Amino acid sequence: MDNTTAITIFAALAQSTRLDAFRLLVRHEPDGLAAGELARRLEVPHNTLSAHLNVLSQAGLVISQRQSRSIIYRASLEQMQTTLAFLAHDCCAGRPELCAPLLEALQPACHSSEEETP
Incomplete structure (x- = not known):
């Protein structure tokens, strides 16, 4: 990845609705969300969301796929990984020992309900 690509990605994420949309799509991997459902959850008009998704798509952060009458959007985990690696x-x-806290912070905090204590 070069600086220009990284700047495009950071610019795409440097807006509240786009950042919220991307984070919501990351949480819904691998299935993604339909555009209408995404708009509903983010409480934004469909046409506004469409413009935001276009910016995220041009930055390579979201992938869209038509399923019947819906367009399903998914986060590009590959692009996210490439950006974090950059x-x-x-x-x-x-000195890898200095990066240990960063690597620990990047570990998913996913736990099944069985692992949680009441």
């Missing part, structure tokens, strides 16, 4: 490429000047 940011951390020169992390800690080759």
